[in-house]
Amino acid sequence: MNVPVDENASLAGTRRWSVGLGFLAAIALVWGFWMIFFYAPTEREMGIVQRIFYVHVPSALVAYLAFGIVALCSLGYLWLRDERLDAISVCAAELGVIFATIVLVTGPLWGKIAWGAWWVWDARTSFTLLLWFIYVGYFVLRQATEDPERGKRFAAVLGIVGAVDIPLIHMSVQWFRTQHPKPVVLKPEGPTAAPEMVQTLLVNMLALTLLFFSLLLARYVVERLSRRIDAARVAAQLRPAA
Amino acid sequence: MSHPAEGAGAAVEARGLEKWYGALPAVRGVDLSIAPGTFLTIFGPNGAGKSTLLRMLCGAVRPTRGSVFIGGEEIRNTEDEGWRRRIGLLSHQAFLYPGLSAAENLDFFARLYGLADRAARIEAGLRDVGLWERRDDRVRTFSRGMQQRLALARTLLHDPEVVFLDEPYTGLDPHASAMLRQVLDRLKDGRRTVVLVTHNLSQGLEQADRVAVQVGGRWMSDEPAGDIDPATWERVYTGRVAAAA
Amino acid sequence: MAAYLAQAWAVARKDLLLEARSRERFVAMATFAVLVAVVFSFALDPGVRASTIAGAMLWVTVLFAGTLGLGRAFALEREADALTGVLVSPIPRGAFYLGKLAANLAIVTCVELVIFPVYALFFGLRYAGALGGLAIVVVLATIGFMALGTLFAAMAAHSRLGETLIPILLLPLLIPVVIFAASATQRLLVGRPFSEIESSVRMLLAFDLIFLFVCTAAFGAVMEE
Numbered sequence: 081m082n083v084p085v086d087e088n089a090s091l092a093g094t095r096r097w098s099v100g101l102g103f104l105a106a107i108a109l110v111w112g113f114w115m116i117f118f119y120a121p122t123e124r125e126m127g128i129v130q131r132i133f134y135v136h137v138p139s140a141l142v143a144y145l146a147f148g149i150v151a152l153c154s155l156g157y158l159w160l161r162d163e164r165l166d167a168i169s170v171c172a173a174e175l176g177v178i179f180a181t182i183v184l185v186t187g188p189l190w191g192k193i194a195w196g197a198w199w200v201w202d203a204r205t206s207f208t209l210l211l212w213f214i215y216v217g218y219f220v221l222r223q224a225t226e227d228p229e230r231g232k233r234f235a236a237v238l239g240i241v242g243a244v245d246i247p248l249i250h251m252s253v254q255w256f257r258t259q260h261p262k263p264v265v266l267k268p269e270g271p272t273a274a275p276e277m278v279q280t281l282l283v284n285m286l287a288l289t290l291l292f293f294s295l296l297l298a299r300y301v302v303e304r305l306s307r308r309i310d311a312a313r314v315a316a317q318l319r320p321a322a
Numbered sequence: 323m324s325h326p327a328e329g330a331g332a333a334v335e336a337r338g339l340e341k342w343y344g345a346l347p348a349v350r351g352v353d354l355s356i357a358p359g360t361f362l363t364i365f366g367p368n369g370a371g372k373s374t375l376l377r378m379l380c381g382a383v384r385p386t387r388g389s390v391f392i393g394g395e396e397i398r399n400t401e402d403e404g405w406r407r408r409i410g411l412l413s414h415q416a417f418l419y420p421g422l423s424a425a426e427n428l429d430f431f432a433r434l435y436g437l438a439d440r441a442a443r444i445e446a447g448l449r450d451v452g453l454w455e456r457r458d459d460r461v462r463t464f465s466r467g468m469q470q471r472l473a474l475a476r477t478l479l480h481d482p483e484v485v486f487l488d489e490p491y492t493g494l495d496p497h498a499s500a501m502l503r504q505v506l507d508r509l510k511d512g513r514r515t516v517v518l519v520t521h522n523l524s525q526g527l528e529q530a531d532r533v534a535v536q537v538g539g540r541w542m543s544d545e546p547a548g549d550i551d552p553a554t555w556e557r558v559y560t561g562r563v564a565a566a567a
Numbered sequence: 568m569a570a571y572l573a574q575a576w577a578v579a580r581k582d583l584l585l586e587a588r589s590r591e592r593f594v595a596m597a598t599f600a601v602l603v604a605v606v607f608s609f610a611l612d613p614g615v616r617a618s619t620i621a622g623a624m625l626w627v628t629v630l631f632a633g634t635l636g637l638g639r640a641f642a643l644e645r646e647a648d649a650l651t652g653v654l655v656s657p658i659p660r661g662a663f664y665l666g667k668l669a670a671n672l673a674i675v676t677c678v679e680l681v682i683f684p685v686y687a688l689f690f691g692l693r694y695a696g697a698l699g700g701l702a703i704v705v706v707l708a709t710i711g712f713m714a715l716g717t718l719f720a721a722m723a724a725h726s727r728l729g730e731t732l733i734p735i736l737l738l739p740l741l742i743p744v745v746i747f748a749a750s751a752t753q754r755l756l757v758g759r760p761f762s763e764i765e766s767s768v769r770m771l772l773a774f775d776l777i778f779l780f781v782c783t784a785a786f787g788a789v790m791e792e
Contacts, residue, residue: 158788206742213739220735224726228344234722237785238736241715244781245740248774252743255770256750311345318347382655383792406657417652419643421585433577434656436570461647469647476652 091301098297105294108287112280120280129193132186134280138288139182140208146176146292147211147243150218154239157232166232167307169239171299173218175292180212206253214242331394333358333484333515334379339388341374341539348374350539351388356532358483361509361516363530363547365523367563371539372519373488379517380411380486392484407435410482414492416473420462424453424472427461428479435480447475451505467498474505485509487518491525499525523556535559537566574658578666579673585643586674592636596678600632604682604689617690622753624690626708626745628682633675633712634737637720638730640671645724651792660787668717668782675709697755700764704755707771708748714778715740721789747771 116134123130149172157165187205188198199205218238225231334356341349348371356362366372377383379390381397390397392405411417418427425444432440448454451471461469470490477485487506491499503525509516510529518526527533527550534544542562550558586592607624611617617624644650653663683705686692694701716737723732748771751764 158785210739210742217736217739220728221722221726221732224728224732226727229342230725233788233791234726237718237722237788240785241718241740241778241781244777245743248743248770248777249740252746252770255766256746307345314345377792380655382651403657403659406655409655411651411655413648413651415648415651417649418647419581419585419649420646421588421643422581426581426584430577430581431652431656433580434574434653434658436573436657 091304094297095301098294098301101290101294101297105287105290108283108290112284112287115276115280115283120276121274123277126190126194129190132190134284135288136183136186136190137281138285139179139186140204141285142288142292143176143179143183143208143211145289146172146179146296147215147246149296150176150215150239151243154236154243157236158240163307164304166236167300167303168296169236170222171296171303173215173239174299175295177212177215177219179288179292180208180215183208184212201256203250203253203256206256207250210249210253211246214238214245218242331358332356332391333360333393334517335391335394336379337389337391339375339378339390340386341371341378341383342386347371347539349378349385352536352541354534354541354544356515356517358515359512360531361518361529362532362534363518363520363526364534364536365526365559366519366521366536368521369538370521370536372521372536375536376411376486376488376517376519380409381406382411407480408483409486410477410480410484411486411488412473412477412490413488414490416461416469417476418461418469418473421460423458423460424448424464425457427472428476431476431479437480443479447479448472450478451475452501465498466493467495467501470494470498470502471505474502478509483513484515484517487516487520489520489522490518491520491522503529523559527552527555535562537563540566542566571659571662575662575666575669578653578658578663579669582640582643582667582670583673586670592639592674593677595639596632596636596675597681599635600628600678600682601685603628603631604685608689618692618756620753621686621690621692621756622749622751625682625686625752626749628686629675629679629709630712630738630741630745632678632682633709633716634734636674636678637671637713637716637733637737638723640667640717640720641724654790654792660790661783663790664717664721664783664786667721668713671713671717671720672709675713676706679705679709692756694756696758697761700755700761701752703768704748704751704764704771707768707775708744711744711771711774711778712741714775714782718782718786718789721786725789743770743774747774 112134116131120131120134122128150169153165153169153172156162157169184205187208191200191205192198218235221238222231222235225234332355334354336352336354339349339352340347350371352375364372364375374383378385381390381392392408395405397405419430422430425448428444428447429440432443437443444457445454448457451474453468453472453475456464456468461472464472470493474490490502490506494502506516506518506529516529518530520526527547530547532544533547533550535542604624607628608617641650644653683694683701687694716733719733719736722736723729726732747767751767751771754764755761
């Protein structure tokens with residue numbers, strides 16, 4: 081019924097992985113940013129501002145990846161009630177909100193030049209904004225219960241319901257309005273952009289994915305340690321009373 | 323009072339039962355086995371985790387660790403709810419809808435239990451607790467004692483084999499208490515198993531076959547009621563609670 | 568299955584009986600909805616032709632009024648902790664959910680039967696040509712709304728924030744319902760044929776079926792103590 085968790089298991093291995101991935105991410109980021117500014121050619125129609133797209137698109141993909149992890153771990157948590165799955169969900173949701181925020185900030189910076197308006201209700205912008213709200217709700221819900229276990233359960237239900245709703249939201253906003261530039265790199269018939277642009281995008285995608293996993297593991301270690309500290313503090317308070 | 327062999331064919335059994343609210347323990351490892359027909363009283367001070375224990379036994383609270391068996395059937399949160407028909411829970415909260423009449427409340431619960439002879443059972447239940455004349459009045463208009471009697475009728479509506487009582491005397495005046503005690507006395511028919519949880523030493527000792535004390539989420543003692551001398555019980559109990567602290 | 572539906576019906580019947588007696592949710596929701604219509608008519612510039620934005624106004628009103636009522640849906644279960652009595656009874660959690668959902672649906676439908684005529688009166692809308700289509704859109708959209716709404720109302724009832732939690736969680740998830748219902752309603756109101764909104768109706772139906780299934784399955788995890 082319940083998976084026993086060794087609460088004192090060492091997290092050193094996870095931490096080493098986080099640091100290792102962090103180093104790789106740092107190298108890839110330096111390389112990727114160098115490519116953005118010195119390697120990729122300036123896009124003819126949109127000009128220099130198009131370069132923000134090398135951060136914008138990978139951030140969006142990483143945010144979607146994060147919300148996918150939240151959904152899977154939420155399902156796993158409701159099934160197995162393993163604290164570790166809940167901890168991964170929280171950490172992934174936090175990073176998902178952060179990367180979605182990057183998407184929502186970089187988008188208007190570009191849109192102001194390309195579309196002439198800071199905010200346009202096109203399909204993908206609206207979609208990302210709605211995702212952002214759903215996962216902010218995830219944190220509001222976690223904080224809103226007296227019993228932390230119940231907060232975890234409720235958040236897991238929202239993680240699943242949200243994930244099921246995402247394709248429907250996607251379809252509906254797509255149907256509602258589409259102004260977003262069509263994918264030019266990841267088209268099924270092969271990329272049409274300059275090869276330097278494609279290379280720059282792929283390197284940055286790799287860099288942000290590495291960064292995401294490094295941060296996820298680091299945040300996971302912190303989350304587990306802070307739960308242990310909470311448990312130890314409660315135990316210390318109980319001892320003189322009991 | 324004869325005790326059938328412990329373990330074999332126990333009415334209620336718990337193994338390694340624990341409940342944690344976050345990092346706070348409410349129940350810390352309780353093992354128990356209650357033979358059919360036993361009246362078990364669990365005493366304990368406030369915050370001893372008695373209510374949590376009782377609610378885990380009747381499937382209203384999911385244990386953090388450990389398992390519970392009702393009549394040999396393990397309690398799980400699945401759709402197979404056969405064991406739920408064999409238990410009843412009476413608390414200090416009435417578990418009733420104040421906006422419905424007495425009869426409507428019982429009718430609702432009878433439907434949840436899928437009882438076939440609803441009308442007859444409701445009438446018998448209401449007569450049993452002396453509320454037949456008030457059957458069409460809203461529960462909101464009832465006194466605390468009447469609400470508790472109706473709650474008792476709700477608990478016994480489906481004739482459960484095991485009855486769980488969670489501080490049922492709280493807030494009752496002496497008259498209502500006496501009435502409740504009479505009905506509970508009738509529950510002691512040697513067939514039905516009763517588990518009573520209370521912090522009040524003046525209630526539940528004379529009816530009990532077996533008496534346990536829980537402090538700080540742990541089972542401190544568990545003995546046949548015959549071994550207890552009512553005259554010294556309060557001193558013994560206080561000593562045990564103090565020793566545990 | 569028959570027993571499952573009988574238990575769900577017992578819950579719905581009980582909720583409707585209580586609502587029929589107090590009428591607290593219906594009166595609050597209907598009054599609020601009519602007030603929203605009044606506010607709209609004062610907030611809109613007289614130059615705006617209300618019939619061109621009626622679909623949006625109607626669904627914003629339904630959504631806000633419905634959310635208001637959801638906050639009370641589990642209050643009556645908590646008054647004398649009747650919820651615990653229900654949870655120790657052998658009712659499957661899914662049946663409990665469907666019963667609560669059915670009662671919420673019935674009450675919100677009654678409110679919609681007030682909202683639509685009031686909007687027709689205030690803004691000169693004509694439903695005559697499209698009653699059948701409108702009924703289909705309203706029923707499907709309301710089912711989707713209440714399917715998610717009932718689930719989140721149950722969570723809100725167990726939280727410290729209470730009813731304020733419901734719109735925060737619910738509105739982003741309901742955007743598909745809003746988009747399809749408002750656009751379909753708008754098209755019907757300007758006299759377009761039903762064939763033009765068929766795809767919207769199909770999407771609403773898909774939304775309903777998906778969330779009826781997901782929420783029925785997930786309700787157990789919400790109700791557990």
